[in-house]
Amino acid sequence: MSNLELLDKISSVAGISGYEDEVSNIVKSEYQKLNLKYYQDGIGSVVGEKCADENGPKVMIAAHMDEVGFMIKSIDDQGFIRLQPIGSWWSHMLPGQWFKVVNRNGEQFYGLMGSRATHGLPQDLRSKTMDISELYLDMGVENKQQLVDLGIEEGNMVVPMPHFQIMNHTDRVVNKAFDDRVGTYIMIEVAKALENKKHTPLYLANTVQEEPGLRGARTATDCVRPDICFAIDTTLAGDTPLDSNICRLGDGVVLSMIDSNSIAPRKLVAYVEDICKKYDIQHQYAVFNKGGTDSGNIHKTNAGVINMTLSIPIRYMHTNSSMISMKDVENCIILLTKLVEEINSEIFDQVSMK
Amino acid sequence: MNLDRLTTLCNCFGVSSNEQDVAEIMKPAFAENADQIVRDNLGSIFAYKKSKHENAKIFMIACPMDECGMMVSKVNDDGTLTFITLEDIAVSSLLHQRVTILCRDHSMITGVITNRKNVLEGGSEAKSIHDLVIDCGYTDKADLKVLPGDLVSYASNFFVENNIVYAKALNPRVLNEVCMEVVENLKEHELDFNLAIGAMSQSTIGFRGTKTATYTIQPDAALALCVFDNGKPNAKLNGGVVVGMYDKGMIPSKRLINDFKGFTSANGYFGMIGNDSSFIHKTVKGCPTVAVGIACGNTGSANEMVAINDIDALVHTLTDYILHLNNEMITDFGFGEHHV
Numbered sequence: 097m098s099n100l101e102l103l104d105k106i107s108s109v110a111g112i113s114g115y116e117d118e119v120s121n122i123v124k125s126e127y128q129k130l131n132l133k134y135y136q137d138g139i140g141s142v143v144g145e146k147c148a149d150e151n152g153p154k155v156m157i158a159a160h161m162d163e164v165g166f167m168i169k170s171i172d173d174q175g176f177i178r179l180q181p182i183g184s185w186w187s188h189m190l191p192g193q194w195f196k197v198v199n200r201n202g203e204q205f206y207g208l209m210g211s212r213a214t215h216g217l218p219q220d221l222r223s224k225t226m227d228i229s230e231l232y233l234d235m236g237v238e239n240k241q242q243l244v245d246l247g248i249e250e251g252n253m254v255v256p257m258p259h260f261q262i263m264n265h266t267d268r269v270v271n272k273a274f275d276d277r278v279g280t281y282i283m284i285e286v287a288k289a290l291e292n293k294k295h296t297p298l299y300l301a302n303t304v305q306e307e308p309g310l311r312g313a314r315t316a317t318d319c320v321r322p323d324i325c326f327a328i329d330t331t332l333a334g335d336t337p338l339d340s341n342i343c344r345l346g347d348g349v350v351l352s353m354i355d356s357n358s359i360a361p362r363k364l365v366a367y368v369e370d371i372c373k374k375y376d377i378q379h380q381y382a383v384f385n386k387g388g389t390d391s392g393n394i395h396k397t398n399a400g401v402i403n404m405t406l407s408i409p410i411r412y413m414h415t416n417s418s419m420i421s422m423k424d425v426e427n428c429i430i431l432l433t434k435l436v437e438e439i440n441s442e443i444f445d446q447v448s449m450k
Numbered sequence: 451m452n453l454d455r456l457t458t459l460c461n462c463f464g465v466s467s468n469e470q471d472v473a474e475i476m477k478p479a480f481a482e483n484a485d486q487i488v489r490d491n492l493g494s495i496f497a498y499k500k501s502k503h504e505n506a507k508i509f510m511i512a513c514p515m516d517e518c519g520m521m522v523s524k525v526n527d528d529g530t531l532t533f534i535t536l537e538d539i540a541v542s543s544l545l546h547q548r549v550t551i552l553c554r555d556h557s558m559i560t561g562v563i564t565n566r567k568n569v570l571e572g573g574s575e576a577k578s579i580h581d582l583v584i585d586c587g588y589t590d591k592a593d594l595k596v597l598p599g600d601l602v603s604y605a606s607n608f609f610v611e612n613n614i615v616y617a618k619a620l621n622p623r624v625l626n627e628v629c630m631e632v633v634e635n636l637k638e639h640e641l642d643f644n645l646a647i648g649a650m651s652q653s654t655i656g657f658r659g660t661k662t663a664t665y666t667i668q669p670d671a672a673l674a675l676c677v678f679d680n681g682k683p684n685a686k687l688n689g690g691v692v693v694g695m696y697d698k699g700m701i702p703s704k705r706l707i708n709d710f711k712g713f714t715s716a717n718g719y720f721g722m723i724g725n726d727s728s729f730i731h732k733t734v735k736g737c738p739t740v741a742v743g744i745a746c747g748n749t750g751s752a753n754e755m756v757a758i759n760d761i762d763a764l765v766h767t768l769t770d771y772i773l774h775l776n777n778e779m780i781t782d783f784g785f786g787e788h789h790v
Contacts, residue, residue, distance in 0.1 A: 341524075359655070360599065366554065396652075398665050400659070400662035402491065
């Protein structure tokens with residue numbers, strides 16, 4: 097049973113890297129409802145604890161709260177805004193899109209990403225993508241002062257306009273920021289599924305600043321010192337006319353075998369595959385060594401952690417509108433719930449790399 | 451030089467993230483000749499000689515544990531395997547090489563890397579990794595038990611001729627062998643400092659175990675063992691021990707390198723590519739570090755070359771250097787006590 101209202105709320109809230117306060121407020125209130133203790137690390141990651149006093153290896157689940165977006169870099173006299181990308185963007189996906197500017201008081205304003213007039217556009221410009229530095233946000237104002245009066249200034253956060261949409265009576269949904277708000281949603285649903293159960297100590301790490309460099313992953317891991325960790329993120333689906341790889345919407349939770357910063361360790365993969373078979377959980381694989389996830393920093397923090405990433409296939413990652421399948425999300429929630437219920441000291445010895 | 455053991459090392463499957471077979475080969479030598487074995491959580495393995503002295507410093511000698519390799523990314527319908535490389539291996543080094551695939555159940559399958567062309571009619575060329583597949587002799591996907599994510603290594607034979615060893619994974623297996631022989635040589639000696647000597651998981655792929663091992667050992671000074679490209683100035687097969695003077699990852703500790711070069715007759719090597727020293731020297735509180743090793747030809751290929759004389763020279767040099775070191779000297783390499 098998917099809680100689409102919660103997924104909508106979590107993915108629609110504005111929170112770029114370094115500006116995750118509103119997301120962490122939602123996470124904290126959900127942990128409060130479940131009576132979980134929580135704290136924050138030195139840069140704002142939220143860590144919830146469940147069954148911390150039980151015996152067993154410390155299991156951490158991590159998902160990042162930050163989305164890709166922009167910061168206001170400068171405002172010209174006419175009121176057009178120049179942007180600093182936060183996280184990676186392809187400029188082709190930006191002109192003509194709606195964005196929201198959030199000032200330091202949390203007030204939100206509409207902005208339209210500017211574009212060239214298309215009529216009479218010479219062919220050589222028509223066939224090129226713009227450089228990201230050429231982009232600007234059109235706030236519809238007459239001059240800079242009108243923005244100043246609204247409290248808009250250099251450094252303010254800019255995020256895609258949210259638009260949560262269930263696709264045509266399917267289990268596919270679209271919105272901004274499913275990378276990685278779906279991970280945050282999954283963690284909350286796992287905590288709910290485990291609500292009255294006792295299990296190995298569980299730490300729910302909602303990390304900050306993954307997109308610019310996996311930063312909260314490092315700090316949260318130092319706070320928790322987990323024995324085993326599963327990072328939850330999204331991975332590129334290759335099931336469209338333009339993109340082809342083995343990963344498909346609806347084929348189940350993805351066991352990410354490698355990313356640009358980490359390799360899933362064999363024994364942990366074998367154990368996760370066993371759990372999938374035992375509980376008939378639909379799963380698939382991704383082998384993609386270009387993108388990174390929090391695992392990149394988690395596994396090599398301090399003396400090392402047995403760690404891998406479980407992913408949700410996503411179309412159109414890092415754009416205003418990404419698509420995922422709730423079937424994959426449900427499979428991921430079930431898998432994580434079973435993993436937390438089943439992992440004990442014996443299993444930890446089994447997956448140890450020593 | 452223990453040629454049989456080096457052969458076993460080179461023939462085992464030790465691709466990045468799957469190094470436990472290497473650890474199993476190193477364990478007996480470490481257990482019999484040192485006071486304890488130290489591991490980190492990624493599987494790195496060190497022999498630890500504990501000094502009886504109070505306030506003994508910690509000296510670390512470390513090499514990589516993982517060999518370069520590949521990973522299956524897709525099992526194609528026609529039974530071939532599409533793959534990615536884990537490290538920066540040239541496409542030209544891959545074409546036509548024999549490989550071993552490690553399946554989920556730990557069985558191994560042999561295959562050959564081919565391009566998708568008819569060689570006799572179309573010529574043998576591969577410009578990018580997308581031109582390549584692994585062919586295991588199956589024509590139907592259904593008969594193969596390989597899965598996406600399975601690791602792949604080169605599958606070369608090990609042989610010696612003219613006192614040169616030809617094998618896959620000499621980098622880092624000769625260094626693993628060197629560690630074991632140094633520990634064996636030091637068995638009867640008591641040192642006034644603590645010595646940790648061993649191999650680090652997932653180093654070749656990106657210095658990951660380098661960080662976790664350094665965190666675990668907390669060295670006061672270190673030597674990072676590595677290979678240097680054969681044929682560059684000061685690094686040639688049969689040319690003896692080489693010491694890194696500079697690379698883009700580290701400028702070596704002056705006091706440590708002057709002492710090392712003064713005591714040994716190592717040749718200085720100016721390179722660009724970094725090695726484990728890049729991270730040992732700046733992890734946790736940091737420590738004086740120098741990169742030391744020998745020349746290796748065809749590094750990263752299915753057929754690397756190392757001179758047996760060089761392996762022996764490195765063992766003797768390191769043994770003698772450790773016996774020349776003491777606690778006071780290690781302290782003097784550093785910059786005073788670390789006040790918290």
